[in-house]
Amino acid sequence: xxxxxxxxxxxxxxxxxxxxxxxxxxxxxxxxxxxxxxxxxxxxxxxxxxxxxxxxxxxxxxxxxxxxxxxxxxxxxxxxxxxxxxxxxxxxxxxxxxxxxxxxxxxxxxxxxx
Amino acid sequence: xxxxxxxxxxxxxxxxxxxxxxxxxxxxxxxxxxxxxxxxxxxxxxxxxxxxxxxxxxxxxxxxxxxxxxxxxxxxxxxxxxxxxxxxxxxxxxxxxxxxxxxxxxxxxxxx
Numbered sequence: 001x002x003x004x005x006x007x008x009x010x011x012x013x014x015x016x017x018x019x020x021x022x023x024x025x026x027x028x029x030x031x032x033x034x035x036x037x038x039x040x041x042x043x044x045x046x047x048x049x050x051x052x053x054x055x056x057x058x059x060x061x062x063x064x065x066x067x068x069x070x071x072x073x074x075x076x077x078x079x080x081x082x083x084x085x086x087x088x089x090x091x092x093x094x095x096x097x098x099x100x101x102x103x104x105x106x107x108x109x110x111x112x113x114x
Numbered sequence: 115x116x117x118x119x120x121x122x123x124x125x126x127x128x129x130x131x132x133x134x135x136x137x138x139x140x141x142x143x144x145x146x147x148x149x150x151x152x153x154x155x156x157x158x159x160x161x162x163x164x165x166x167x168x169x170x171x172x173x174x175x176x177x178x179x180x181x182x183x184x185x186x187x188x189x190x191x192x193x194x195x196x197x198x199x200x201x202x203x204x205x206x207x208x209x210x211x212x213x214x215x216x217x218x219x220x221x222x223x224x225x226x
Contacts, residue, residue, distance in 0.1 A: 033213065041218055043157070100206050100208050102162050103214060105156040108155070
């Protein structure tokens with residue numbers, strides 16, 4: 001079974017530029033998550049999708065971050081414009097049904113904002 | 115905060131020794147999950163223990179859950195250098211969202 005795929009693996013941009021990350025969850029998984037992990041910290045949930053609907057985006061900085069899940073499968077997370085403090089690893093995860101299930105994580109995208 | 119709090123923050127042991135990491139949380143949970151993260155990589159799920167379970171095993175891993183004390187522990191027996199990683203506990207409070215809330219983790223270093 002293929003795991004969660006993410007791209008790109010690394011991205012370096014200047015502040016005020018925009019960036020987008022892509023995630024392809026495990027086939028058949030209804031729930032998709034985006035996490036932000038700052039160095040030395042645990043992952044923090046940004047947004048949770050159930051199929052193509054948003055379940056929780058309470059910690060998503062909506063003035064600069066946006067996310068969508070196309071047709072309930074792939075998802076993209078965008079930052080526009082980026083700030084220095086957005087430097088982090090962005091992790092995508094998926095689970096079979098609901099938020100109480102085991103989550104399977106992708107390798108992450110390491111973003112550096114200069 | 116509803117995140118899990120891991121203890122200790124860092125642990126250094128010799129290969130072959132056992133490693134014990136503890137986790138405390140604040141309110142009633144649906145389940146509690148343990149994850150491992152090797153440096154620069156994504157998280158790998160280790161064990162999910164439900165609120166009505168007290169102990170679970172998986173290979174060299176043993177997880178216990180004490181809901182009366184709102185705490186869990188992860189024991190790695192006969193540790194190997196490859197076990198060097200950060201370990202996170204994530205309480206899952208269930209409900210309509212049921213997402214995981216991660217703490218800062220325990221950084222385990224196993225020396226050969």
